[in-house]
Amino acid sequence: MLEGWLSLKDVPAEGREFSFETNENWQEFIAEFNLKFKILIPLKLDLTVLPQKKGFWLKGVIQGKVEFACDRCLEPAIISFKEYFEFFEEKEPAEPENMGESLLRFIDSHYELNIFQLIWEQFLLSLPDKKLCQEECKGLCPKCGTNLNLASCNCEKTTGDPRLSIFRQLKLKSK
Numbered sequence: 001m002l003e004g005w006l007s008l009k010d011v012p013a014e015g016r017e018f019s020f021e022t023n024e025n026w027q028e029f030i031a032e033f034n035l036k037f038k039i040l041i042p043l044k045l046d047l048t049v050l051p052q053k054k055g056f057w058l059k060g061v062i063q064g065k066v067e068f069a070c071d072r073c074l075e076p077a078i079i080s081f082k083e084y085f086e087f088f089e090e091k092e093p094a095e096p097e098n099m100g101e102s103l104l105r106f107i108d109s110h111y112e113l114n115i116f117q118l119i120w121e122q123f124l125l126s127l128p129d130k131k132l133c134q135e136e137c138k139g140l141c142p143k144c145g146t147n148l149n150l151a152s153c154n155c156e157k158t159t160g161d162p163r164l165s166i167f168r169q170l171k172l173k174s175k
């Protein structure tokens, strides 16, 4: 678990806004989780903390820019993201076994929030499922490996528009 604690000691009842821009050792974490991407600019978090009787409302925006290998063509794909989130973090988790995953700790008679873990979790949640260099990426030819965004190849297309395959059959018959 990543640790970086923010004291919530002086957060007033009406809440408080925080802003972080962090260049922490995310790349180490990425390697540890065996994830394949690069963080290009510091992750930025704007966070509002609202104290409640039983916990804290946490809402904010996480943004950043990462580089992946495109899911289809494996070329670098740059993805910018900006995601809103909002959730309630309980002071005492209902399930004691969830204690270890809590973002809060109670120390010297006040609560602290694990801001690094929060940033990391929200960052991972904000990444898109499909990571493409462009929406219409044509990918690689499954036969010869040509990047079809850059060039075409002469491999026979076994899949594709079924109407075209009927057309091909007709052409064969007329020969």
Ligand SMILES: [Zn+2]
Binding pocket: 070, 071, 072, 073, 074, 075, 132, 133, 134, 137, 138, 139
């Ligand atoms: Zn691509």
Ligand SMILES: [Zn+2]
Binding pocket: 141, 142, 143, 144, 145, 146, 153, 154, 155
């Ligand atoms: Zn090909």
